Amino acid sequence: MEFEALRYRFFKFMFVVVSVTLFCIGVFTIYYQHLPKLGMAKIVGSVLLMACVFFLDRYPHFIRAFVAISATLLFAGIIFAQFKFHKLYLGIWMPIYMLCIAALVGPVLGIISGFYVFVVSVASAWFLGMLGLHEVRAYLVQLVLCLFLTAVFFIHYEGMWKRYKEILQNMAERDALTGIYSRRKLMEVMQGELERSKRLGIPVSFIMLDLDGFKEINDTRGHVYGDEVLKKVAKAIKGSIRKIDCCGRYGGDEFIVVASGADRKGAEGIAKRISEAIKTAGVTASMGVVECKPWEEDINLSAVLQQLDEAFYEAKRSGKDTVVAKGVFPQSQGA
Secondary structure: OHHHHHHHHHHHHHHHHHHHHHHHHHHHHHHOOOOHHHHHHHHHHHHHHHHHHHHOOOOHHHHHHHHHHHHHHHHHHHHHHHHHHOOOOOOOHHHHHHHHHHHOOOHHHHHHHHHHHHHHHHHHHHHHOOOOHHHHHHHHHHHHHHHHHHHHHHHHHHHHHHHHHHHHHHHHHEOOOOOOEOHHHHHHHHHHHHHHHHHHOOOEEEEEEEEOOHHHHHHHHOHHHHHHHHHHHHHHHHHHOOOOOEEEEEEOOEEEEEEEOOOHHHHHHHHHHHHHHHHHHOOOEEEEEEEEOOOOOOOOHHHHHHHHHHHHHHHHHHOOOOEEEEEOOHHHOOO
């Protein structure tokens, strides 16, 4: 939905730029070139384009079709006049811009737009030798205007596309409810930390926590209250970890903290800080801590997740608000 809003914003911006420019050229044509009919035609065209701005939200398909059809007819008329009267009418950039807007609708119109631009360029070059010096100058002035509008068009489009990519990236990386890393991003970070640990020869630890009695909270106080608890817990976790650490929502009421460069003792200290912090949200958590040593070559993400599950289930069996630490492999338990 947000991307659609950006698209409509972009359409409106281009309609305004083109229609205002066409209106100004129409006034110039009437008072300085003394061509009232041609000038009025341009002004009427600018008014129609401005009307498109107000009706785009209500009738988007109709407006896009109107732009494509009117641009095609205008272009056809210009080409006919050139071949019939051997005269290059200098408003040829207008249909090109109208088709540039329409090209955003789909690939077919995009291909048509490219073809039209090519044909206009060839026709212009073919007939340019038949024009007088005055008309060549006028053509060059409009060419500069065309290039300027091209720059405006693509700068604005680039800004919109950059914003769209930021929206997509944020949606993919962040949990919609808590704002911390999503499960997908969390898995990427964990895999990256395992590789970094082996490459640099430093340990890395992971903390999985599961809220105690969260199902009862949802059943007795409602899911809206439960969502607020999850938000507070996520905020408490972020406030308890180091700047080099990160956290994410693994699923439901389960969270994972990545303690970069921390051994088991350091990770247990982080877990205890988290345990105290989340009590401000009115809940406790059972936590499992797993340390990965860089010399354990067979360590992989699946093994880490399995040991995290076992560690926090062991914490659950030991009672609420408990931390259990272990290694990835059984021989690591006493190390």
